[in-house]
Amino acid sequence: xxxxxxxxxxxxxxxxxxxxxxxxxxxxxxxxxxxxxxxxxxxxxxxxxxxxxxxxxxxxxxxxxxxxxxxxxxxxxxxxxxxxxxxxxxxxxxxxxxxxxxxxxxxxxxxxxxxxxxxxxxxxxxxxxxxxxxxxxxxxxxxxxxxxxxxxxxxxxxxxxxxxxxxxxxxxxxxxxxxxxxxxxxxxxxxxxxxxxxxxxxxxxxxxxxxxxxxxxx
Amino acid sequence: xxxxxxxxxxxxxxxxxxxxxxxxxxxxxxxxxxxxxxxxxxxxxxxxxxxxxxxxxxxxxxxxxxxxxxxxxxxxxxxxxxxxxxxxxxxxxxxxxxxxxxxxxxxxxxxxxxxxxxxxxxxxxxxxxxxxxxxxxxxxxxxxxxxxxxxxxxxxxxxxxxxxxxxxxxxxxxxxxxxxxxxxxxxxxxxxxxxxxxxxxxxxxxxxxxxxxxxxxx
DNA sequence: TGTTTAGATGAAGAAAGCTTCAGTTTCGGA
DNA sequence: TCCGAAACTGAAGCTTTCTTCATCTAAACA
Numbered sequence: 001x002x003x004x005x006x007x008x009x010x011x012x013x014x015x016x017x018x019x020x021x022x023x024x025x026x027x028x029x030x031x032x033x034x035x036x037x038x039x040x041x042x043x044x045x046x047x048x049x050x051x052x053x054x055x056x057x058x059x060x061x062x063x064x065x066x067x068x069x070x071x072x073x074x075x076x077x078x079x080x081x082x083x084x085x086x087x088x089x090x091x092x093x094x095x096x097x098x099x100x101x102x103x104x105x106x107x108x109x110x111x112x113x114x115x116x117x118x119x120x121x122x123x124x125x126x127x128x129x130x131x132x133x134x135x136x137x138x139x140x141x142x143x144x145x146x147x148x149x150x151x152x153x154x155x156x157x158x159x160x161x162x163x164x165x166x167x168x169x170x171x172x173x174x175x176x177x178x179x180x181x182x183x184x185x186x187x188x189x190x191x192x193x194x195x196x197x198x199x200x201x202x203x204x205x206x207x208x209x210x211x212x213x214x215x216x217x218x
Numbered sequence: 219x220x221x222x223x224x225x226x227x228x229x230x231x232x233x234x235x236x237x238x239x240x241x242x243x244x245x246x247x248x249x250x251x252x253x254x255x256x257x258x259x260x261x262x263x264x265x266x267x268x269x270x271x272x273x274x275x276x277x278x279x280x281x282x283x284x285x286x287x288x289x290x291x292x293x294x295x296x297x298x299x300x301x302x303x304x305x306x307x308x309x310x311x312x313x314x315x316x317x318x319x320x321x322x323x324x325x326x327x328x329x330x331x332x333x334x335x336x337x338x339x340x341x342x343x344x345x346x347x348x349x350x351x352x353x354x355x356x357x358x359x360x361x362x363x364x365x366x367x368x369x370x371x372x373x374x375x376x377x378x379x380x381x382x383x384x385x386x387x388x389x390x391x392x393x394x395x396x397x398x399x400x401x402x403x404x405x406x407x408x409x410x411x412x413x414x415x416x417x418x419x420x421x422x423x424x425x426x427x428x429x430x431x432x433x434x435x436x
Numbered sequence: 437t438g439t440t441t442a443g444a445t446g447a448a449g450a451a452a453g454c455t456t457c458a459g460t461t462t463c464g465g466a
Numbered sequence: 467t468c469c470g471a472a473a474c475t476g477a478a479g480c481t482t483t484c485t486t487c488a489t490c491t492a493a494a495c496a
Contacts, residue, residue, distance in 0.1 A: 019492085020443060040345070044483060046446095055445045060485065124345040127258070132399045139396070163409065167393070167417055174392015175385070178357070181350045191381065199385055202424035203417045235463065238473060262453060264476095273475045278455065 024062050026052040031073045035121040040128070045069070067129045074122050074131060077115070078138040084111040085142045089149040097153050097208065101200035104146065105172060109193050112176045113186065120180050143169055155208050164207055168200055242280050244270040249291040253339040258346070263287070285347045292340050292349060295333070296356040300363075302329040307363040311370045315426065318367055319418035323390060327411050330394045331404065338398050361387055373426045382425055386418055 030052035034043050045066050049056045063069040088107040092100045112119055126135060146165035150157060157164055175196055179189070248270035252261050263284050267274045281287040306325040310318045330337055344353060364383035368375060375382055393414055397407070 023443085045485080046483080056485080057445050057487085058443075061443070066484070127342040127345055136400055139400075159413075163413055166396075166410075167413055170393040170396045171389040171417070172392075174390070174395065175388040177392065177395075178384075178388050182354055182357075192384075195377075195381055195385055198424065199389070199417075199421045202420045205424075206416065206420035235472060237462085241473080263455080264453075272473095274455080275457085275475050276473070279473075282455095284454065 020062075023052070023054050023058055026054065027059055027062065027069070028073055028076060031069055032077075032118055032121070035073070035125070036117050040121065040125045070125050071129045071131075071134065074126060074129065074134055077118060077122055078134060081108075081111045082138045082141050082145075084108070086145045089145040092149055093152045095153065097150070097155050097157075097204040098201050100149055100153065101168070101204055102197050104149070104168070105193065105197050105200060108172050109176060109189065109196075112180065113189060116180050116186075119176075120183075123177070123181065139169070157204075157207050158209065159207050164204070167203065171199065172196065238280075241270070241272050241276055244272065245277055245280065245287070246291055246294060249287055250295075250336055250339070253291070253343065254335050258339065258343045288343050289347045289349075289352065292344060292347065293352055295336060295340055296352060299326075299329045300356045300359050302326070303360045304363045307367040310367055313371065315368070315371050315373050315375075315422040316419050318371065319386070319422055320415050322364065322367070322386070323411065323415050323418060326390050327394060327407065327414075330398065331407060334398050334404075337394075338401075341395070341399065357387070375422075375425045376427065377425050382422070385421065389417065390414065 027048065030048050031043075034048050034051050038047075045059055046056050048069070049059045052059070059069070063072065084107055085104070088103050092103050095103070126132065143162065143165050146169060147162045150161045150165055175192060178184075179192060184192075245266065248266050249261075252266050252269050256265075263277055264274050266287070267277045270277070277287070281290065302325055303322070306321050310321050313321070344350065361380065361383050364387060365380045368379045368383055393410060396402075397410060402410075
């Protein structure tokens with residue numbers, strides 16, 4: 001009597017021949033397509049297999065269950081976003097804080113909003129699978145990259161860079177999420193992007209002030 | 219052949235006698251309890267009814283389907299948070315921007331984090347029901363309150379108050395959500411609360427500057 | 437060319453939970 | 467006290483989708 005299906009993540013079988021690798025790829029792509037097209041409630045493993053041009057049996061040869069399939073799809077997407085972030089963070093090594101903020105925010109929003117539909121669809125499944133774990137991991141990765149970037153600036157921060165990185169990250173994510181979930185049209189992005197940069201700039205600016213309390217103005 | 223269950227929200231029957239009102243209340247409370255206790259995957263209408271001390275039939279007398287039940291529970295919770303926000307916003311009418319930021323953030327985090335478990339549980343279902351619609355509504359309500367508060371300050375903002383309110387709100391929500399989903403323990407909240415206030419203060423400060431570009435420092 | 441292994445297939449078993457409804461109990465007014 | 471309406475009950479029907487596995491096909495290899 002095999003246990004129901006606790007938290008099995010690993011692929012069942014590793015592709016050896018070329019065609020099987022193609023199957024896995026097709027299945028993963030199809031998963032996203034089906035998700036975006038008809039939503040998570042009507043996504044079935046059979047439908048995904050159909051769309052991928054394989055049979056359900058084949059799907060189950062590489063993914064132990066539906067959950068693992070969705071997890072894999074989520075990982076794939078978040079990985080792409082994380083890599084985009086890591087890249088800008090590398091590129092902006094040694095820049096001014098202002099430049100960093102602008103570059104980071106622009107890259108993040110671009111990566112997220114370019115695939116807004118996919119992001120929205122993936123948000124919707126992340127609570128069905130153990131999504132928060134995956135999201136958390138990626139968040140940590142991104143946080144590290146941002147922290148390192150911030151630390152490389154010639155302008156010294158008067159605060160723990162990791163805390164600062166978290167704030168920026170959370171604010172970015174919060175805004176992006178709201179826009180994605182409320183279906184903000186692409187043409188309306190620009191004001192928010194600029195304002196987010198403005199906010200980040202003001203914050204980072206304040207973080208370089210000798211007095212970290214920012215009590216009085218002018 | 220009745221359609222599956224499109225988007226029925228309204229209660230089936232309005233309580234007339236006292237006992238039925240009590241049932242509705244008990245069911246709603248039980249829904250949250252079950253949700254927090256065993257998670258959304260194992261929440262069944264039967265279990266909720268059991269916990270509420272009524273039969274499933276009774277549950278279905280007031281909620282047309284499971285989705286409506288969960289929606290009602292979500293609404294209830296968000297409503298409480300929105301009211302907390304609206305109250306501070308009223309209280310801070312005419313205050314300085316700094317005071318507003320501190321009061322708003324403190325109230326918001328308190329309302330959210332006091333019931334962190336419930337919030338987390340509700341996040342997990344909001345994608346199953348049409349949660350984003352409800353969240354959006356409450357967001358709009360809160361946005362209005364914050365906008366009005368900001369507008370009442372003697373310090374004039376050099377920007378659209380509603381945009382500023384959105385940014386603050388999104389940043390707050392983003393940070394709170396990350397903390398809730400990552401299970402940040404209560405004792406670690408304080409640094410984030412303070413830093414969020416710091417961020418908001420810096421941002422609002424910058425928004426009062428005549429030049430809204432904030433190009434050079436010191 | 438014959439054999440072995442990897443890969444693919446898809447009908448059907450099995451589980452699970454939502455929702456109904458015919459029948460019973462309680463309430464409140466006449 | 468009696469009666470109609472409001473509430474309540476919970477067993478069972480119904481639907482849906484996941485997952486398996488016996489069988490078949492294609493590829494690699496000798």
